[in-house]
Amino acid sequence: MDVVDLTRDLVSIPSHEDETAAGDYIEEWLRAETDADVRRDEVGNVIARVGTDEEAHADGETLALVGHHDVVAPAASQVDEDGAYVLERRDDRLYGRGTADMKGAVAAAMLAFRDAELALSNIDGVGGDDSGADALVFASFVGEEVGGVGARHAIERGFAPDYAIVGEGSTNYSKPGVTDVVVAHKGRRGSTITASGTAAHASEVEAGENAIYRATDAVDIVRDLEAPSVDVAGETLEGSLVVTEIDGGTAMNVIPERCALTIDERTVPGERAALERVESVEGVEWTVDQDLPPMRCDDEAFAESVLEAADAAQSGSPELVTKPHATDAGWLAEAGTECVIYGASEPGEAHTKAESVSIEVLERCRETYRAVAERWLR
Template sequence: MTVRELTRDLVSIPSYEDETAAGDYIEEWLRRETDADVTRDAVGNVIARKGTGEETLALVGHHDVVEPAPSQVVETEAGSNGTNTETATALEYAVDERNGRLYGRGTADMKGAVAAAMLAFRDGDVTRPSSSAAQSDDAEPSGELVFASFVGEEVGGVGARHAIDDGFAPEYAIVGEGSTDYSGPDVTDVVVAHKGRRGSTITARGTAAHASEAAAGENAIYRATAAVDRVRDLEVPSVDVAGETLAGSLVVTEIEGGSGINVVPDRCEVTVDERTVPGERAPLERVADLEGVEWTVDQDLPPMRCDDERFAETVLEAADAAQSGSPKLVTKPHATDAGWLAAAGTECVICGPSEPGEAHTEDESVSIAVLERCLEIYRRAVASWLER
């Protein structure tokens, strides 16, 4: 089976809100095509392991997707529904191939990378000749190789967090999120850092009063705007990684308050989108020092940075050998499951076929040639890591 064929199969399986069928396919394929120890955990993550050793390398992806557009869903016949007059139907995701690309929900984000990782995992040889002359014909494990496809990445890393809490702790991981066309056209790079995202709410409370007697109340909107001014004055951190400056950001994105044109408002809420960088965060908690103001964190997706230069260079060398372009170590603006893994102690890089602007779109697609390239990168990276 080629990476193109495997990607088509995976993409056709609906996995928005319910990833069960896609997980079933991945699990069954791994059991059929490999002799690995394959497990399915309580939330639906599929994890396969082979080999043993002091260190583990994981090929990591996710098989959930965002909601498909109507054009990305097709209705197919599912056989008889038990009557002679009607035929049951089933929903599949549409997969279209044209101009050297596969189109469909999940092609770029990220079932194409999952397919490449499955094949690279199958092909990875985790044994090497014994160092003992007396056992020169024997082989011994050269390390543990792991494949993991998580659920719930698109809704805050549900699967990755569950796996980590359950003991998933590889020393190294290649996460197959997008890294293509970052340094230049038709180049698949290696991401060594990305931003995180912290979403929070500022709630200002006051005392309602009739607007004709404004002094009798405490205006919650005024308190909220004081908090907004404080947010605007905060210094946003940045960090230099791989010759690039990864800069955080802090943006007020929504405001809601008031109940009538003639009422002093007693409540106002402001939402803040913060893009975090490894090592530092803006001191947003300072807004809670203001009278009548509370600050709560709604979502906190961690950033990622690879601090193991040897591992990053190993994957970069594999990427360089697998393509005619000259890949680089780069940074990425989007949070991924690599952030959760890095926060738990795994050294991560990101390398995958998706290009900027492809994920989550109505015409999402992936290059077949780049899928084949990523498969070769993963194969080379695994071989180099096992031979270290």
């Protein structure tokens, strides 16, 4: 089975509301194609391991190939009359929901995992009962599209690889036709500012406390805050901070007793904007609704080793780059895993009606993952 066939099988399985069937396929394939220790956890994550046994892990280190098999809801054109997802091949690309984000990269990682395990079995004295040997893990998570549900569940229950290659998109970042190695990305913190006041008739202004005025005082503080930035891989990764929604008041002739504002904040590794300052305004509370962590790889040797394999797998010259979008790499990095991102998806492909992925790039990803994994296990 090649990467096109495996991607076709994975993409055809609906997984935007229920990832069970896609997880079943991945689990069964791994059990049939490898001798790895394959496990399925309570939420549906599929995790396979070769090399050092997890309980016997001593001096060795673990490398994980990480993806997710959930997708966003498909467009009507991406589903057939029986409810299956449609995959079409046109020239050198595959079209369909999940091709780019990210079942194509999951397929490439599955094949690379199998090939690396086969290479491992041909090396005397590596893996098995050797507690000093390194280990290779494949993990496909659920719930990435809804806040990293699967990754967080696995981490809370001890999933802790030393290193990880996360197969999110890194193609066409430095230049067209090149798959780069992402060493940092932004996070996202979504929060709410709630201002409380006292209702009164609008003809008696002094009898009430205007919650909208208090909220706008808080907005003034937000506008004066400087969003952090950090220099990574020769680039400046810049955070941002913006008020995106407002809800307040009940009628034209009533002093409002409540006003709520939402804030979209793009975070960078190491720093956060001091949004808690808005609580210096009387009657104002600030609550965090979602906090997707940023990621930065601090192990230069690991990043360079992946870059070397990526360079060997393509004719172009890949670079170490940054990415604007939060991924499961953020959760892993927060838990102590050194992560890079390397995958087939290109900017503007994920979540679209015409989502597609290059077959050449999928093959490139498979070869890069395989090369890094085999070198790791040797």
